[in-house]
Amino acid sequence: MTEPCDLPAVTARALIGERKLSPVELMDSCIGRIEAIDPAVNAIVARSFDTAREAAQESEAAMMRGDDLGPLHGLPLAVKDLIDAKGLPTSFGSVLFADNIAAADEAIVAMLKRAGAIVVGKTNVPEWGAGGNTRNALHGATGNPFDPERSGAGSSGGSAVALATGMVPLATGSDTGGSVRNPAAFCGVVGFRPSPGLIASNSRNMAWLQISQLGPMARNVSDACLMLSCMLDRDARDPLSAILHAGGTPDAAAYRDPPRSDLGNLRIAATTDFGFAPTERVVADAFRSKLATFGSAFRGVEWTHPDCSNADEVFAVLRAVAFLGRHKDLAEKHPDKVGPNIRDNVAEGLGYSALDVARALSMQTEMYRRWQSFFGVHDFVLAPAITISPRPWSELYPAVIDGKPTKSYFHWLAMAYAVTNVGHPTVAIPAGRDGAGMPFGIQVIGPRGGDVATLAVAREIETLLAANPDTARPVPDLAWLGRQPPMSSRPGFRDFD
Template sequence: IPLGKTNNPEWSAGGNTRNRVYGATANPYDLTRTCAGSSGGSAAALACGYAPLATGSDTGGSLRNPAAYCGVVGFRPSPGVVPGDKRGIGLVPLSTSGPMARNVADAGLMLSVLARPDGRDPFTTVVDGRTAWEPSDFATLPPVDLSALRIAVTEDYGFAPTESIVRDHFRKAVAALAPFMGRVEDTTPDCTGADRIFAVLRGLLFVSTHGTRFDQHPDKVGPNVRDNVIEGRGYGADDFAAAFTDQTAYYLRWQDWFRDHDVILSPAVTVSPRDWHELYPAEIDGKPTQSYYHWLAMAYASTLAGHPSITVPCGFDVNGMPFGLQIVGRRHADRAVLAVAAEIEAIIASIPDLAPRAPDLAALRSAPPLSDAPGFLSF
């Protein structure tokens, strides 16, 4: 039973849920801070108990980032598991939809409905009316022996501009979880060129999706869409050829690396939640970011390789804000990633320093309306 729509940034472009129509959505754990985006309304609604399930879309972490900031679960499946025929460039599966929920089991249940045979998505292979995965299997997750897994941990994938607050909490979380695991190794797949590949391909997607809109209504297009269209048009054929070639090499390196590892654990987002007035972090620990989406690097590391990635709540950082643990597995090992996440979720619940807690709904009810805050409807 659909309950309604939730808020997101303009055309889902950006990691902060603000727009000039419905205003800002704040973080339910601190109304001065962002809930991230683009599926920020979904994450906030889940955290506050409006509904048990929500959908989200994800290119550079648009469902994983808000899930992390709001203390809920967000799962980006492998390309084609949740079919979609609305991508303007269907053969570039950077964007996909996925389930969001308050726990991993519910996310799996929702995925069992979202995952279906639909050949209109070129990455959803349908043979005799069936896909390679059985959708109903996602609703029942098998037990996993974490001690038998080869687990990699990384604070930054070797390139993501990660805040010290995030690094510190991630180390604390890994130390608490390590006794329940087997081989834990500090390592990462080779992510050489990730920033450039993502920038060029994202620019291509924005030109195809929003170029005409920007040309016809430049005064009605927000800064994120505008900047991405302009950036995309600044690239040439050589840039696109290099990006696609480098992405292929990137993908192959990830497949080779995963022969010796089962999952990766990392932070979900590079920074702790900031003031929602900030459109995006222009700097991280004093170092400037490259673009409005550079701070999403922790998420697009796995996007570029097409690997299933899930965010689960894992304690609260030094600012008292929810911390999301990202778990990445082999391509098309979606059920296995959900199963590992469910095991880790149960362990986290047993560790007092990491166990989740709901936002203070009484405090939210008594707070002044966010719509009265300066900058609510503007940038």
């Protein structure tokens, strides 16, 4: 029998609205799952169980009174530990911020709470979100729910693991080089990176730089749509949001339940590497195999991709600029208390000149315009969500892929940052397992600003995948996982350098 914590968010919310599921029962189920499973994976690094239970009791009372209920009424929510949730620590995975308690909610958390969601805890991240492997010197490593010795990716790794194991139905994420999409693919869940400005951020210190975006994470596309529809309010503190929503807040209903999409009308481009990403053979083979099972549903599939010339250089420079703007003082004042990814990014940023930055921005603009021409003759792009199958978390980052050295600690994220560079909406959806037996994810990339259409297509593809046991969303063996030793007992759990 399905436990309440395993219910999809849309289903749980409907049952609450019908008074067939108590928010208290749902919260107790989620807390019970966290207590039973989290020691084996270390996804939840701060807990607010007492206040969450109190909020669930208030939600139940409102339900019984017949009050108007918000679209997320009574649904437990996990918040990524780069995002403020009032009264809980926001440590950024840094030993320097171990005691940093959020005085207020970040804008998206406030919106989700107003919609009825209840924060149950914070999820683990790499230090300051730097890198695609969720481990840090403060909270330690997060293990993949299908094999705790392997990585759950990052930086939204804790959120993805919490979703995959049924600890919560919804979780927040953020994405620069795939930080929503990579862990979604590694853990068999859904992660959406929206068009810049769709979801406002009031905390981004370089607000005009669009490479980092907030996004919803869930176990299926419909749940992600429900969550996204509650994250759309205009916020003048975010200039991209102010511009995009200048005519008013978008229609939440269109995002909550996108219209059906006829796949038979779509011209699809498919790629295993965008022409430059160091894709592992097991990933490329899995993608071709998965696409073969549903590709006939489209009007046509062409093996091609947008021109991504200079993508590595563009992302390297803009990423370094972003880290330099936020972490230079931290790295210089506390060099012994920041990890290697932060130190390397700051050092790289200091090595670039104004001319390097100008060149990167110009190349980014050229790349963007090439992508717009490409989408004039192709409707969507399908690609693997990440370049490799999950590896041990003890490997800080992949130095070699199929015998070839990577260019940097983030080069293995190229499948994701190809899209980051140009700001198109993209959603990672689970597609069974790869040849190594680990979860596999497909990236659905839509036209600039076509967020609703991208989610609609992803939902249709998800339905096709779910009908085939070889491509349906994989589910971890929780009974087995609960018998595994605590992550904290594993060698190197808090090692960093």
